[in-house]
Amino acid sequence: MPLLEIKNLHVGIDGKEILKGVDLSVNAGEVHAIMGPNGSGKSTLAYVLAGKADYTPTAGEVLFNGKNIFAMEPDERAAAGLFLAFQYPLEIPGVATMTFLRTALNAQRKKRGDAELSTPEFIKKVREVAGKLGIDQEMLRRAVNVGFSGGEKKRNEILQMALLEPLLAVLDETDSGLDIDALKIVADGVNRLRARERAFVVITHYQRLLNYIVPDVVHVLSRGRIVKTGGKELALELEARGYAEFHEEAAA
Ligand SMILES: Nc1ncnc2c1ncn2[C@@H]1O[C@H](COP(=O)(O)OP(=O)(O)O)[C@@H](O)[C@H]1O
Ligand SMILES: [Mg+2]
Incomplete structure (x- = not known):
């Protein structure tokens, strides 16, 4: 399945x-990339998986681990192991990143019927995970994403992903705004978390992220449909040829 x-x-x-x-x-175990021209529906796909308001499925189905996700609230999806990362993460003034991460992790644990982590247990865990990812502890005392650089926001996102240990992580890294350092942070985080039981869907307009995260499968989304699927070489072809052929194909 x-x-x-x-x-x-x-x-x-x-x-x-x-x-x-x-x-x-x-x-499970696979990394899929979804590429496609601007406006093709890549972010819409991520939003509908997240359960964002106004993004309503009108037909079809989505099974996550065999379960219909549209019957699950966004927090239930998260507790079941679905993680979504968006390009413009929320800023939460007044809430320390450490507190935010602990609340997120414990909410999921509670929902799954696992014991919540005490503050010392959580601090130990976050130190361990942040250490492995090379993330500075100082960031954890600051309010969530407030005044964070692009790279710090990415580190925070990756740290959150590593703590939550999702079964499926969907990362919408589309469009510009990711400098090379941020790309490397995301790629390094994904590569470290690759595991037999875990899968990733990496959404990106540009091929360059895929120089660092080598996908197993590449899909091209054009005008709301997946019009081509291939191996990692497909990303290189797209880089060389651009998306022009896909606009035409979908229009036909
Ligand atoms: N909230 C929204 N309201 C109206 N149209 C939207 C909204 N979000 C996306 N769209 C439209 O849906 C199409 C796909 O957008 P999007 O999923 O953001 O594409 P991509 O991420 O591939 O660039 C675009 O035509 C866009 O204008
Ligand atoms: Mg997008």
Whole structure:
């Protein structure tokens, strides 16, 4: 059974159809990249998996670990092991990053019926995980993402992912704004967390991230559909040729 199975997914926003029948199957242990021109629906796909308001599926189904995710609230999806990272993370003034991370982890543990971690237990865990990822402890005392540089936001996101130990992480790293250091932080985090039981869906407009995260499968999304699937070489072809052929293919 695939970890994530998307079948004929249609999604509309304000009555306009954005996703027009997406099929995608991701097995545990795999890294899939979703590439595609701007406006093709990549972020919409991530939002609908996250359960963001207004992103309503109009047809099709999504099974996560065999369960219909549309029957689950966003926090239930997270507790079941789904993690989503977006390009513009929330800033939370007045809430220390450490507190935020502990609250997030304990909320999930509680939902799963696991004991919550005490403050000393959590501090020990976060030190261990941050140490492995080479993340500075000082950042943890600051308010969540407030005044963080792009690279610090990425470190925070990766730290959160490492703490939550998701089964499936979906990272929407599309568009510009990621400098090379930030790309390397994301790639290093993903590569360290690659595991037999875990899968990643990395959404990116540019091929360059995939120089650092070598995907098992590459999909091209164009006008709300996956129009091509291949191996890691497909990303290189796209880099060389651009997306022009896909605009035309989808228009035909
Ligand atoms: N909240 C929204 N309201 C209206 N249209 C939207 C909204 N979000 C996305 N769209 C439209 O959906 C299409 C796909 O957008 P998006 O998923 O962001 O594409 P990508 O991430 O591939 O660049 C675009 O035409 C965009 O204008
Ligand atoms: Mg996008």
